[in-house]
Amino acid sequence: xxxxxxxxxxxxxxxxxxxxxxxxxxxxxxxxxxxxxxxxxxxxxxxxxxxxxxxxxxxxxxxxxxxxxxxxxxxxxxxxxxxxxxxxxxxxxxxxxxxxxxxxxxxxxxxxxxxxxxxxxxxxxxxxxxxxxxxxxxxxxxxxxxxxxxxxxxxxxxxxxxxxxxxxxxxxxxxxxxxxxxxxxxxxxxxxxxxxxxxxxxxxxxxxxxxxxxxxxxxxxxxxxxxxxxxxxxxxxxxxxxxxxxxxxxxxxxxxxxxxxxxxxxxxxxxxxxxxxxxxxxxxxxxxxxxxxxxxxxxxxxxxxxxxxxxxxxxxxxxxxxxxxxxxxxxx
Amino acid sequence: xxxxxxxxxxxxxxxxxxxxxxxxxxxxxxxxxxxxxxxxxxxxxxxxxxxxxxxxxxxxxxxxxxxxxxxxxxxxxxxxxxxxxxxxxxxxxxxxxxxxxxxxxxxxxxxxxxxxxxxxxxxxxxxxxxxxxxxxxxxxxxxxxxxxxxxxxxxxxxxxx
Numbered sequence: 175x176x177x178x179x180x181x182x183x184x185x186x187x188x189x190x191x192x193x194x195x196x197x198x199x200x201x202x203x204x205x206x207x208x209x210x211x212x213x214x215x216x217x218x219x220x221x222x223x224x225x226x227x228x229x230x231x232x233x234x235x236x237x238x239x240x241x242x243x244x245x246x247x248x249x250x251x252x253x254x255x256x257x258x259x260x261x262x263x264x265x266x267x268x269x270x271x272x273x274x275x276x277x278x279x280x281x282x283x284x285x286x287x288x289x290x291x292x293x294x295x296x297x298x299x300x301x302x303x304x305x306x307x308x309x310x311x312x313x314x315x316x317x318x319x320x321x322x323x324x325x326x327x328x329x330x331x332x333x334x335x336x337x338x339x340x341x342x343x344x345x346x347x348x349x350x351x352x353x354x355x356x357x358x359x360x361x362x363x364x365x366x367x368x369x370x371x372x373x374x375x376x377x378x379x380x381x382x383x384x385x386x387x388x389x390x391x392x393x394x395x396x397x398x399x400x401x402x403x404x405x406x407x408x409x410x411x412x413x414x415x416x417x418x419x420x421x422x423x424x425x426x427x428x429x430x431x432x433x434x435x436x437x438x439x440x441x442x443x444x445x446x447x448x449x450x451x452x453x454x455x456x457x458x459x460x461x462x463x464x465x466x467x468x469x470x471x472x473x474x475x476x477x478x479x480x481x482x483x484x485x486x487x488x489x490x491x492x493x494x495x496x497x498x499x500x501x502x503x504x505x506x
Numbered sequence: 507x508x509x510x511x512x513x514x515x516x517x518x519x520x521x522x523x524x525x526x527x528x529x530x531x532x533x534x535x536x537x538x539x540x541x542x543x544x545x546x547x548x549x550x551x552x553x554x555x556x557x558x559x560x561x562x563x564x565x566x567x568x569x570x571x572x573x574x575x576x577x578x579x580x581x582x583x584x585x586x587x588x589x590x591x592x593x594x595x596x597x598x599x600x601x602x603x604x605x606x607x608x609x610x611x612x613x614x615x616x617x618x619x620x621x622x623x624x625x626x627x628x629x630x631x632x633x634x635x636x637x638x639x640x641x642x643x644x645x646x647x648x649x650x651x652x653x654x655x656x657x658x659x660x661x662x663x664x665x666x667x
Contacts, residue, residue, distance in 0.1 A: 211533070
């Protein structure tokens with residue numbers, strides 16, 4: 175095994191790969207509880223662990239893992255078990271396509287990273303629906319159908335607004351898109367597309383105001399109702415890895431990805447640090463949005479998607495084409 | 507008349523910034539056994555007796571709606587003095603109000619839980635302000651509430667030990 179193989183193995187196991195994803199999930203859940211508590215002028219977890227209740231999540235995870243695995247009688251047993259373990263792998267595969275620094279990407283799809291990202295992302299709702307259907311319960315099935323609604327409301331605008339970025343940059347390669355943002359972040363020329371992307375992104379990660387599939391007062395926990403113990407842990411893991419993947423995509427498309435002033439001199443470490451800083455700011459904003467607004471109804475969300483977001487993203491594409499090819503003559 | 511509906515921008519952005527501002531506030535919850543809010547003046551908690559000024563008139567025992575006060579003899583003292591059964595007491599404060607010599611006073615101490623019923627019965631010579639160190643051995647800070655214009659409500663912390 176030579177050095178490049180070892181580096182690649184470490185990439186998969188540690189930094190942009192498995193270790194980072196699991197670490198992010200633990201951090202994000204803790205940060206969500208702590209930050210939301212601060213916004214509600216509470217304290218959040220306090221007693222477990224000396225500093226800021228950091229041991230609480232590890233205690234929760236251990237509790238969930240050590241619980242009895244309950245498979246209800248009426249469920250489709252194979253799908254019920256397999257889906258929960260398959261679910262976190264889809265967003266994890268999406269994370270593998272995001273460059274964390276120049277050359278630091280787990281799977282380089284030879285210039286088609288962005289297309290492949292969207293292709294893989296379509297699998298996630300399919301598995302989520304299967305998750306709800308396999309549990310064979312009113313709440314889970316209704317939640318699963320709501321996932322389909324949310325998907326058609328959110329996924330088309332998100333792809334169309336990303337298409338604006340692809341047209342502006344003239345490439346499907348995420349790394350090239352990031353490199354083209356050295357002078358100005360694409361959030362400025364693509365401001366309309368960004369607004370559409372942001373709203374559709376909130377719909378894709380299924381957090382309030384778009385947590386319609388998991389509407390707690392109506393559907394208990396939506397498609398996750400019947401899952402307990404380690405199964406529940408896996409579905410929750412999938413949720414947060416999904417947030418990670420879409421947030422990283424938003425950073426890469428609109429906020430210059432790993433670009434930033436040099437700190438240590440090593441491009442890989444610098445890129446990683448800047449990605450993580452931008453990630454932290456983005457999830458802070460997402461969590462603030464989460465408690466600022468009320469949940470939309472399903473019809474409101476679908477109307478928002480089809481009546482406003484899709485036309486706006488089409489207008490954005492037209493503006494992009496007009497400005498790039500007619501005003502600027504094909505160069506940005 | 508119906509008030510005017512706020513504009514779209516106000517409806518979208520106002521809640522966000524309103525909530526985000528709370529990140530600067532101090533939490534209003536506090537870790538109770540470790541931190542304790544000092545009670546407000548005239549909080550009706552544990553009742554103390556000044557035996558030097560008490561004349562043993564028995565008005566407190568007479569007016570007590572729960573019959574929690576009994577007049578008892580204390581050795582070496584000229585009068586009968588009230589003893590309190592805090593298991594019966596409803597902390598209405600009528601005894602304090604009716605005391606002609608103002609010998610009875612309320613305090614803000616409410617940590618009176620006891621493992622036995624006899625621990626709730628206080629004879630006259632024990633009706634002195636109890637030691638918080640004994641009642642709440644975990645307490646490290648004493649809090650006082652305050653309010654600021656920019657940062658909302660907050661606590662002033664004083665280290666006790």
